[in-house]
Amino acid sequence: MLTLLPAVDVRNGKAVRLxxxxxxxxxxxxxxxxxxxxxxxxxxxxxxxVDLDAAFGTGNNRDQLKGIAKELGARVxxxxxxxxxxxxxxxxxxxxxxxxVNIGTAALEDPEWTAGVIxxxxxxxxxxxxxxxxxxxxxxxxxxxxxxxxxxxxxxxVGCERYVVTDVARDGMMSGPNIDLLREVxxxxxxxxxxxxxxxxxxxxxxIAGLEALGVDSAILGKSLYAGAFSLGEALGLTR
Numbered sequence: 032m033l034t035l036l037p038a039v040d041v042r043n044g045k046a047v048r049l050x051x052x053x054x055x056x057x058x059x060x061x062x063x064x065x066x067x068x069x070x071x072x073x074x075x076x077x078x079x080x081v082d083l084d085a086a087f088g089t090g091n092n093r094d095q096l097k098g099i100a101k102e103l104g105a106r107v108x109x110x111x112x113x114x115x116x117x118x119x120x121x122x123x124x125x126x127x128x129x130x131x132v133n134i135g136t137a138a139l140e141d142p143e144w145t146a147g148v149i150x151x152x153x154x155x156x157x158x159x160x161x162x163x164x165x166x167x168x169x170x171x172x173x174x175x176x177x178x179x180x181x182x183x184x185x186x187x188x189v190g191c192e193r194y195v196v197t198d199v200a201r202d203g204m205m206s207g208p209n210i211d212l213l214r215e216v217x218x219x220x221x222x223x224x225x226x227x228x229x230x231x232x233x234x235x236x237x238x239i240a241g242l243e244a245l246g247v248d249s250a251i252l253g254k255s256l257y258a259g260a261f262s263l264g265e266a267l268g269l270t271r
Contacts, residue, residue: 033240033270034077034249036110036225037070037256037263039063039099041092042083063092067099067107070256073263077108079133079251085114086135093120097127104128112159112195116141121148125155133195135159138186139167139177146189157193157225158186162212168199180219187220194220195251197227208235208250210242217245227251233261236269 039046046066067078080099084090091114100109111124112133124132131154138145138158149156161168165179183194196216198209208229217224224247226239232255239250256263 033236033243033247035075035236035263035266035270036077036079036249036251037067037075038079038081038251038253039067039070040081040083040253041095044092044095047083063095064099064102066257067103070263071103071107074267075107075263077110077130077249078103079110079112080129082111082113085120086112088114093123093127097123100128110157117144125152129155131155131157131193133157133159135161139182142185145186149186149190149192153190154192156191157195158191159195159197160216161197161199163199179216183216183220187222191222193223193225195225195227198229207231208239210238213239213242213247214245217242217247220246222246223248225249225251227253230255231260233265233269236266240270 041063046061046063070078080096082092082096084092096111103109108130109128110131110133111129112135115121115124115132115134116137121132134145134148134156145158160179160182162179167177167179167182194216196213198212206229208226213224213226226247227250230236230250230252236250239247252266255261
């Protein structure tokens with residue numbers, strides 16, 4: 032069964048969506064807590080919380096994310112992402128109640144630290160692989176971060192159990208997921224894969240569900256929900 036994770040991306044204290052991950056392309060959707068609460072009330076079992084300011088290095092929204100986790104953590108699993116690059120930020124996310132943290136830039140810039148974290152926390156740690164072509168993007172997608180498959184080989188060797196795979200060119204564009212990329216990643220690793228970026232229709236969710244046998248077991252939903260392309264209830268109905 033495909034697990035769906037509605038995303039709540041937070042910048043300057045507001046829930047936003049970006050186009051292709053570009054800073055300055057935000058569409059404002061109001062209160063992050065209200066957005067997260069809406070998805071929980073509509074049946075979400077996971078929420079994907081992203082601190083965009085921390086990812087871009089323009090500040091952070093940690094207190095707000097912790098407040099959301101405190102408010103909703105008893106009702107839903109929370110995955111936290113954005114700017115988790117050292118022990119302090121990792122411990123803060125886990126102490127706030129995150130069931131899983133998503134490490135991005137640190138996996139590319141500090142592989143030894145990442146290996147140690149994976150060794151300590153196991154499946155509570157996912158690694159975000161944000162991709163343009165087969166080249167990884169780091170620092171809020173503003174810098175190149177190396178070859179996708181070389182990085183996967185290293186992370187597999189230290190026991191990574193989950194990758195969150197985002198095609199940056201499709202994120203927030205409602206242009207459909209990169210099924211070929213998802214298949215390539217799933218076929219080269221035994222780790223679980225979460226699909227992210229580009230989902231625009233219920234048919235896209237069905238296409239991703241077709242990769243479950245390869246290990247693609249979940250998908251993050253963002254712009255499609257906020258733009259009303261379909262409801263979370265409709266999406267969840269496909270996975271049950």
